[in-house]
Amino acid sequence: MALSQHLSKSRQFLAIARNYSAAASLVNVEVNDKSGVAVVTLQRPPVNSLNLELLTEIKQTLTGLEKNKSRGAIITSAFKTFSAGLDILEMYKPNPDRAKEFWTTLQDVWISLYSAQFPTVALINGPAPAGGCLLSLCCEYRIMVPKAVIGLNETQLGIVAPSWFAASMENVIGKRQTELALTTGKLFTTDEALKVGLIDEVVQTKEEGLEKAQGFIGSFARISPFARSLSKQTVRGGTIRSMVKGREADLQLFLATIQQDQVQKGLGLYIEALKKKQAA
Numbered sequence: 001m002a003l004s005q006h007l008s009k010s011r012q013f014l015a016i017a018r019n020y021s022a023a024a025s026l027v028n029v030e031v032n033d034k035s036g037v038a039v040v041t042l043q044r045p046p047v048n049s050l051n052l053e054l055l056t057e058i059k060q061t062l063t064g065l066e067k068n069k070s071r072g073a074i075i076t077s078a079f080k081t082f083s084a085g086l087d088i089l090e091m092y093k094p095n096p097d098r099a100k101e102f103w104t105t106l107q108d109v110w111i112s113l114y115s116a117q118f119p120t121v122a123l124i125n126g127p128a129p130a131g132g133c134l135l136s137l138c139c140e141y142r143i144m145v146p147k148a149v150i151g152l153n154e155t156q157l158g159i160v161a162p163s164w165f166a167a168s169m170e171n172v173i174g175k176r177q178t179e180l181a182l183t184t185g186k187l188f189t190t191d192e193a194l195k196v197g198l199i200d201e202v203v204q205t206k207e208e209g210l211e212k213a214q215g216f217i218g219s220f221a222r223i224s225p226f227a228r229s230l231s232k233q234t235v236r237g238g239t240i241r242s243m244v245k246g247r248e249a250d251l252q253l254f255l256a257t258i259q260q261d262q263v264q265k266g267l268g269l270y271i272e273a274l275k276k277k278q279a280a
């Protein structure tokens with residue numbers, strides 16, 4: 001598709017996204033006029049914790065971008081936290097029907113983002129624990145600001161990162177580092193994350209990050225989108241097929257896990273600790 005035609009379609013999508021944003025506004029989508037790249041900004045105050053509504057909007061945004069053959073997407077945050085991960089309140093004293101929809105939507109988001117045909121960049125402009133790290137790992141390139149943290153810290157909450165969370169990390173930093181990171185619930189500082197390969201670049205500001213992200217996506221300008229996307233599928237296909245095959249069992253495991261007394265006690269204590277931290 002010619003760039004002018006493509007941009008016209010992208011603008012149509014932007015108009016739809018803006019209308020949608022006006023109604024719900026947990027995700028803002030801006031398509032760059034020149035490059036056709038979408039900047040997808042998460043904006044659920046205060047820390048972009050991923051509840052059902054935010055995940056639903058992310059999922060709809062990704063579906064829209066795919067449908068409109070997006071040139072690329074940069075995922076970032078409107079706040080000083082990239083994303084605090086899954087909203088713990090979705091797992092604490094859960095409503096079973098909502099918990100089921102919540103986890104299914106998270107699975108859908110992962111599948112859409114991990115298998116996106118367009119290039120994806122996470123511009124991690126603040127802390128990205130657990131689910132925030134997972135969103136970043138789904139992207140092809142990760143750019144992070146200094147003095148932030150990133151990692152799958154689930155064990156620190158007394159829960160276990162599912163196998164597809166672990167696989168997403170393993171595909172980036174390898175088995176050995178993933179095992180160490182998951183068993184300890186490690187949150188990597190920006191410097192540590194760069195050293196281990198969990199992120200690709202460090203930038204001083206979000207603006208600089210946006211430029212670098214546009215540069216990464218622009219580097220595919222001379223590559224056939226078809227060849228690019230099939231190559232990505234070749235590398236990621238096994239992980240995606242395995243997750244899709246196991247998604248019902250994964251859902252049942254999640255629902256059973258969050259009903260355990262021990263898990264509920266752990267989540268309750270974690271929420272209390274977060275609140276105390278704020279009061280201190």
Ligand SMILES: CC/C=C\CC/C=C/CC(=O)SCCNC(=O)CCNC(=O)[C@H](O)C(C)(C)COP(=O)(O)OP(=O)(O)OC[C@H]1O[C@@H](n2cnc3c(N)ncnc32)[C@H](O)[C@@H]1OP(=O)(O)O
Pocket residue numbers: 046047049081083084085086087088089127129130131132153154157159160161162253254257258271274275277278
């Ligand atoms: C079989 C599989 C079973 C289960 C697997 C489940 C997988 C789960 C993966 C996850 O994503 S679990 C979530 C893990 N997330 C965290 O551990 C992050 C916790 N949050 C923080 O460390 C910090 O909030 C922050 C570093 C992200 C930001 O710090 P700061 O800017 O200082 O903000 P506050 O800590 O003051 O937080 C503001 C406000 O937001 C609430 N909050 C923070 N994180 C969450 C969260 N993940 N879910 C719900 N709410 C969260 C916090 O309590 C504060 O609320 P107030 O009401 O006190 O304002």
